[in-house]
Amino acid sequence: MDLDDTPEQAAYRAQVRSWLEEHASEAPILQGPDAIRDEDEIIAARRVWQGKLAEGGLAGLTWPKEYGGQGLGPIEQVIANQEIARAKLPGILDAIGVGMLGPTIIAHGTDEQKSRYLAPLLHGDEVWCQLFSEPAAGSDLAAVQARARLQDDGSWRLSGQKVWTTNAQFAAYGLLLARTDPDVPKHKGLTMFLVPMDAEGVTVRGLRQISGEAEFNEVFFDDVALDAGAVVGGVGNGWGTALTTLMFERVTIGLGSEGMGYNSTRFASALAADEHARRDPEVRHRLGEIAAELLAIRFTGYRTLTALQKGQVPGPESGLAKVTLVSGAIKAGDLIADVLGPDALQEGSEWAYMISFLPGLKSAGGTEEILRNTIGERVLGLPPEPRLDKGIPFSELRSKEGAPA
Amino acid sequence: MNLSLSDEQVFLREAARGALSRFKTLEAAREALDGDEQALPDLWPTACEAGWPGLLIGEEHGGAGLDAFDAMLVLGECGRVIAGVPLLGHLPATAILDAASMAPMLDELATGEKRAAYLPVSPPGDVVTGWTVDPRSGIERPGAPAASGSGESVTVSGTLAFVPDAPGADVLVGVALLGGKPVGVAIEAGAQGVSVEAVERYDATRSLGHVKLENAPATVLDTPEEILAAAWYLAQALIAAESLGSVETALDVSVAYAKERFTFGRAIGSYQAVKHSLTEVLRELENGRSLLYYAGWARHGAPGEFPLAASAARSVAGRALDDAARTMISVHGGIGATWEHDAPLYFRRAQLSRRLLGGTGGASDRVAGELIAQA
Ligand SMILES: Cc1cc2nc3c(=O)[nH]c(=O)nc-3n(C[C@H](O)[C@H](O)[C@H](O)COP(=O)(O)OP(=O)(O)OC[C@H]3O[C@@H](n4cnc5c(N)ncnc54)[C@H](O)[C@@H]3O)c2cc1C
Numbered sequence: 001m002d003l004d005d006t007p008e009q010a011a012y013r014a015q016v017r018s019w020l021e022e023h024a025s026e027a028p029i030l031q032g033p034d035a036i037r038d039e040d041e042i043i044a045a046r047r048v049w050q051g052k053l054a055e056g057g058l059a060g061l062t063w064p065k066e067y068g069g070q071g072l073g074p075i076e077q078v079i080a081n082q083e084i085a086r087a088k089l090p091g092i093l094d095a096i097g098v099g100m101l102g103p104t105i106i107a108h109g110t111d112e113q114k115s116r117y118l119a120p121l122l123h124g125d126e127v128w129c130q131l132f133s134e135p136a137a138g139s140d141l142a143a144v145q146a147r148a149r150l151q152d153d154g155s156w157r158l159s160g161q162k163v164w165t166t167n168a169q170f171a172a173y174g175l176l177l178a179r180t181d182p183d184v185p186k187h188k189g190l191t192m193f194l195v196p197m198d199a200e201g202v203t204v205r206g207l208r209q210i211s212g213e214a215e216f217n218e219v220f221f222d223d224v225a226l227d228a229g230a231v232v233g234g235v236g237n238g239w240g241t242a243l244t245t246l247m248f249e250r251v252t253i254g255l256g257s258e259g260m261g262y263n264s265t266r267f268a269s270a271l272a273a274d275e276h277a278r279r280d281p282e283v284r285h286r287l288g289e290i291a292a293e294l295l296a297i298r299f300t301g302y303r304t305l306t307a308l309q310k311g312q313v314p315g316p317e318s319g320l321a322k323v324t325l326v327s328g329a330i331k332a333g334d335l336i337a338d339v340l341g342p343d344a345l346q347e348g349s350e351w352a353y354m355i356s357f358l359p360g361l362k363s364a365g366g367t368e369e370i371l372r373n374t375i376g377e378r379v380l381g382l383p384p385e386p387r388l389d390k391g392i393p394f395s396e397l398r399s400k401e402g403a404p405a
Numbered sequence: 406m407n408l409s410l411s412d413e414q415v416f417l418r419e420a421a422r423g424a425l426s427r428f429k430t431l432e433a434a435r436e437a438l439d440g441d442e443q444a445l446p447d448l449w450p451t452a453c454e455a456g457w458p459g460l461l462i463g464e465e466h467g468g469a470g471l472d473a474f475d476a477m478l479v480l481g482e483c484g485r486v487i488a489g490v491p492l493l494g495h496l497p498a499t500a501i502l503d504a505a506s507m508a509p510m511l512d513e514l515a516t517g518e519k520r521a522a523y524l525p526v527s528p529p530g531d532v533v534t535g536w537t538v539d540p541r542s543g544i545e546r547p548g549a550p551a552a553s554g555s556g557e558s559v560t561v562s563g564t565l566a567f568v569p570d571a572p573g574a575d576v577l578v579g580v581a582l583l584g585g586k587p588v589g590v591a592i593e594a595g596a597q598g599v600s601v602e603a604v605e606r607y608d609a610t611r612s613l614g615h616v617k618l619e620n621a622p623a624t625v626l627d628t629p630e631e632i633l634a635a636a637w638y639l640a641q642a643l644i645a646a647e648s649l650g651s652v653e654t655a656l657d658v659s660v661a662y663a664k665e666r667f668t669f670g671r672a673i674g675s676y677q678a679v680k681h682s683l684t685e686v687l688r689e690l691e692n693g694r695s696l697l698y699y700a701g702w703a704r705h706g707a708p709g710e711f712p713l714a715a716s717a718a719r720s721v722a723g724r725a726l727d728d729a730a731r732t733m734i735s736v737h738g739g740i741g742a743t744w745e746h747d748a749p750l751y752f753r754r755a756q757l758s759r760r761l762l763g764g765t766g767g768a769s770d771r772v773a774g775e776l777i778a779q780a
Contacts, residue, residue: 002407003699174729195572272780273780281770284773285766288720290749292769295696296692297696318686372680372685373681376683381660382683383664383672
């Protein structure tokens with residue numbers, strides 16, 4: 001057991017650090033008095049910065065070299081994340097594309113798709129969004145209704161609605177899960193498509209969140225034409241392709257948590273600044289309990305890395321780290337607001353955005369209840385709940401669900 | 406970066422599990438609570454055979470020269486079956502002695518011919534700036550024992566409540582204040598002025614004693630102050646490991662029952678209220694395990710972080726065991742609240758453990774203190 005860098009890892013860390021020092025002045029300033037304020041300018045600047053990180057080998061470094069990656073392991077990814085956080089520089093803009101959607105295309109896409117889409121994705125020239133959730137399909141993702149119909153010439157027509165789509169407002173492409181055969185059980189009739197967001201019939205409408213900002217969207221598809229080359233992973237294989245994305249989502253959340261800024265040191269500093277709070281037994285007790293759990297996440301991450309290094313696929317148990325992270329950060333925000341008072345909730349406070357953002361993060365990437373169901377079944381081996389949707393063609397299921405009890 | 410166990414560590418753990426499986430520790434724990442103290446097996450000979458007393462003593466004194474993480478693996482196995490092996494007292498004491506240039510009895514302590522008990526003295530923090538001991542009752546922490554005299558032989562006076570494994574120990578090792586400065590001291594338990602009063606306890610497998618020192622003759626050790634402080638954190642890490650071992654069993658037993666007990670035509674483990682409470686125990690267990698790695702590494706890898714790491718492990722592990730024991734009881738329904746079931750033994754273990762060695766709450770406060778001091 002050893003937590004220190006190996007000589008190779010230390011050398012890699014030094015290399016990353018010196019690259020960041022050299023290029024720090026080119027990074028966009030997103031905090032403090034000199035911060036860029038205009039939303040569009042922020043996105044433009046962050047795209048350029050992602051391109052620089054990619055050129056420096058600091059974006060998608062677990063991607064194979066042939067697709068512009070570095071062919072490195074998850075450890076190097078974590079080292080790079082740690083160094084970017086340490087230098088207080090912004091990371092890549094399109095974490096969803098680079099962390100989840102690109103790897104899905106690498107795993108399931110055709111050669112044409114790989115050579116056309118991966119490089120612009122990696123460099124931030126084309127941002128991607130994940131078009132999975134719908135008004136009637138979130139936890140029960142396989143219930144998606146967005147419908148793609150095959151045309152005689154082999155092309156497709158897509159109609160339906162997606163929702164909660166992060167980054168759709170500036171995305172160039174989306175990876176979309178659609179139903180292509182309603183007459184088979186619901187997991188079977190699905191297909192994954194790659195959709196240009198500027199195609200005719202696509203409408204993106206911003207949805208504001210608790211913070212007041214619109215970071216996710218609803219997206220409407222009205223008879224959108226897609227060519228045969230838009231299918232990713234084969235017709236009828238959409239569920240398997242989606243599971244790949246969700247697996248990468250777990251890894252992204254699991255290993256990216258250090259970069260999210262929800263850490264015990266930062267929370268403790270906020271409280272330490274108050275002379276009374278830092279000596280108050282109740283504040284200390286709450287902080288100590290929260291911080292101890294948040295500290296655990298880093299080492300759970302290292303355990304995951306150890307497993308990855310040995311070629312094991314991280315299981316759903318890394319989802320527990322997400323529960324700890326989100327609930328710990330929620331409790332920390334609560335404690336900080338108790339100490340600082342209403343000012344903590346004021347716009348412009350370091351904490352207001354975090355406090356407003358976290359309740360939604362509990363649902364994003366799989367709700368806590370769903371994670372606990374999955375972990376209870378897959379890790380603890382507990383029996384699943386009885387299901388009423390097994391083996392029934394999707395078309396019949398929908399009419400049942402709609403029927404009054 | 407590599408957080409897997411070495412082959413030797415896997416062997417150490419498996420050997421410990423095998424050795425302890427030869428005893429009916431749980432039955433004995435229950436009988437002892439019923440008044441039959443003789444029922445508790447003497448596990449010290451087993452510990453000696455396995456080399457546990459010398460885990461943290463250097464090879465030149467006949468020990469194994471291993472580190473905290475190895476000791477934590479053994480404590481975890483003891484915790485799994487609630488085995489009363491007096492290592493929680495012995496190991497931190499040997500860590501203090503091993504760091505002194507001249508220490509009495511080290512060779513005999515390594516083989517287990519003699520047994521030591523650590524006198525727990527908690528090091529200064531950011532709010533409480535002195536060395537303190539656990540009170541007999543209440544929240545006010547009395548100061549560390551005081552030493553008087555000079556040279557290598559001094560006398561020590563003071564009282565320490567609920568000292569793990571003190572009854573029957575040959576030597577008591579801890580910290581005393583000599584002219585206001587902390588020094589390591591070793592006190593023979595049989596010496597004049599030493600009294601150890603065995604405590605009747607809620608968890609019969611846990612040996613505890615109230616120690617009273619009245620001008621007791623002591624040998625002064627030249628153990629560095631950081632190591633004297635680190636002994637406290639080592640004890641925190643060890644009780645954390647032991648607690649998590651108990652969590653493992655409590656969870657395993659509860660999960661097994663949730664699969665086989667049926668109500669309304671379904672296994673109770675398929676109900677979310679049951680399933681989610683069990684995944685909550687798993688979450689706490691996994692967090693605790695991760696922090697054991699942190700603490701195990703930090704003792705030598707980053708000694709400045711050892712107080713934080715060990716206190717965090719204790720904070721999480723203490724809460725995990727409380728939750729695991731309560732969940733074990735509720736998942737088992739009426740059986741879980743029955744004397745003959747094992748659940749009450751884990752519950753008793755949880756409740757007593759959480760209040761020893763500064764308490765789980767004290768460890769949480771220390772986590773906050775360490776982070777605030779760094780801020
Ligand atoms: C900030 C944010 C960003 C997001 N970004 C994206 C994105 O970019 N792309 C995308 O596709 N999606 C995105 N989502 C959607 C997210 O994946 C879904 O919100 C989530 O999967 C839950 O689905 P739902 O909203 O339909 O809630 P529902 O599935 O309707 O759940 C409602 C409640 O019921 C509970 N519940 C449901 N089923 C069960 C069950 N079997 N057992 C117990 N409880 C159950 C849930 O836990 C929840 O509490 C985002 C969400 C948020 C909040």
